[in-house]
Amino acid sequence: MFDYINISILAIFIPTFFFVSITPGMCMTLSLSMGMSIGLKKTMYMMVGELLGVGLVATSSVIGVAAIMLNHPTIFLVLKYCGGAYLIYLGVTMWLSRGKMALNLEECSFNVSRKNLAIQGFVTAIANPKGWAFFIALLPPFIDENLAYVPQLAVLIFLILLLEFSCLIIYATGGTTLRKLLQNSSNVKLLNKIAGSMMIGIGIWLALT
Secondary structure, rough: HHHHHOHHHHHHHHEEEHHHHHHOOOOHHHHHHHHHHHHHHHHHHHHHHHHHHOOOOOHHHHHOOOHHHHHHHHHHHHHHHHHHHHHHHHHHHHHHHOOOOOOOOOOOOOOOHHHHHHHHHHHHHHHOOHHHHHHHHHHHOOOOOOOOHHHHHHHHHHHHHHHHHHHHHHHHHHHHHHHHOOOOOOHHHHHHHHHHHHHHHHHHHHHHO
């Protein structure tokens, strides 16, 4: 892998993108909220969609597709408003301790489909204009013109996804831990309200960005 990339660039690239990934944002907050409401295992399906979205955005930002997307804001408007509205809807149902994502001690089960979780993560990742702008500004400078283009881009995107996944796990684990601390009959509604409020906040954040 290291034959395709400048090691000195890599030494700067890894801490830079780890810092960016670990910083609280839409996807990390979503991971935390889902960790609280449905647990780490099922949150993994959201992570799959989110990582696919991040990979798509990162690749597109380098090959020029992002320029087309940024010049046609209508595409973003549709994704942002639909995605934001759906997240707000989920947040409200969780806040009311209703719906498929709300924690219910009596049933102790969740009926959220894997496909919907993955789509939710994917839409959140690609519908954030700041994510596109960030990759356009930050990723290309790490491309060494003296090395083969495709292999080093593949290495950089692999590392981005690895760092992103690690941070998602950290946030989701934190949410799951908080869920276990509060998971009793007196605190289950509070837990749903916290997770639901975070979900509503993400939806508003996404729509207004």
